[in-house]
Amino acid sequence: GAVVSQHPSRVICKSGTSVKIECRSLDFQATTMFWYRQFPKQSLMLMATSNEGSKATYEQGVEKDKFLINHASLTLSTLTVTSAHPEDSSFYICSARDGRGYNEQFFGPGTRLTVL
Amino acid sequence: AQSVTQPDIHITVSEGASLELRCNYSYGATPYLFWYVQSPGQGLQLLLKYFSGDTLVQGIKGFEAEFKRSQSSFNLRKPSVHWSDAAEYFCAVGEDGTDKLIFGTGTRLQVFP
Numbered sequence: 001g002a003v004v005s006q007h008p009s010r011v012i013c014k015s016g017t018s019v020k021i022e023c024r025s026l027d028f029q030a031t032t033m034f035w036y037r038q039f040p041k042q043s044l045m046l047m048a049t050s051n052e053g054s055k056a057t058y059e060q061g062v063e064k065d066k067f068l069i070n071h072a073s074l075t076l077s078t079l080t081v082t083s084a085h086p087e088d089s090s091f092y093i094c095s096a097r098d099g100r101g102y103n104e105q106f107f108g109p110g111t112r113l114t115v116l
Numbered sequence: 117a118q119s120v121t122q123p124d125i126h127i128t129v130s131e132g133a134s135l136e137l138r139c140n141y142s143y144g145a146t147p148y149l150f151w152y153v154q155s156p157g158q159g160l161q162l163l164l165k166y167f168s169g170d171t172l173v174q175g176i177k178g179f180e181a182e183f184k185r186s187q188s189s190f191n192l193r194k195p196s197v198h199w200s201d202a203a204e205y206f207c208a209v210g211e212d213g214t215d216k217l218i219f220g221t222g223t224r225l226q227v228f229p
Binding site: 093 | 152158159160161162215219221222224
């Protein structure tokens with residue numbers, strides 16, 4: 001139980017294009033989803049928190065117009081990187097809470113984004 | 117503000133040897149503490165967690181961790197390491213009053229045969 005999937009697992013795009021990453025909770029309803037960014041050999045940096053049906057809350061320093069987050073249902077959240085640039089290349093990881101355990105988050109396998 | 121420190125960036129052990137990964141936190145009350153493991157290119161898998169009660173917590177894959185309030189520590193241990201344990205290990209603390217997790221910088225474990 002408590003499986004989170006991400007799609008795609010790897011994406012390469014040209015600079016200036018937009019990329020959408022999906023995060024799905026497969027066997028539970030996710031009241032809250034989180035988006036993290038991980039640079040090579042570094043820790044996870046929380047980008048934003050999204051609750052189903054409401055606007056995402058972004059961490060300080062994260063551009064909300066660049067990283068669009070939509071949490072349209074209890075099983076799906078999407079992260080769209082708009083007008084991507086090479087510096088947006090990173091490993092993006094989502095996680096989801098099922099509302100039962102305090103702070104217990106279940107993590108997706110991540111999406112490797114490379115912007116050329 | 118809460119924070120998590122993992123003093124060891126990289127640890128190398130021989131297969132079969134014991135392991136201890138250090139984690140120190142900064143928090144006023146009783147924290148919610150987690151250890152996650154990340155294999156190359158993978159997401160994070162929860163090894164164990166501490167919320168309250170017994171300070172020695174058993175997790176998956178033979179790992180355990182001990183919460184020591186006096187030392188503000190939550191070190192991860194395993195009595196005998198397997199080659200498949202080679203990965204990145206992250207300690208995290210639950211931020212008070214929110215759903216957020218604050219992660220340490222991670223410890224990379226290398227296992228030699």
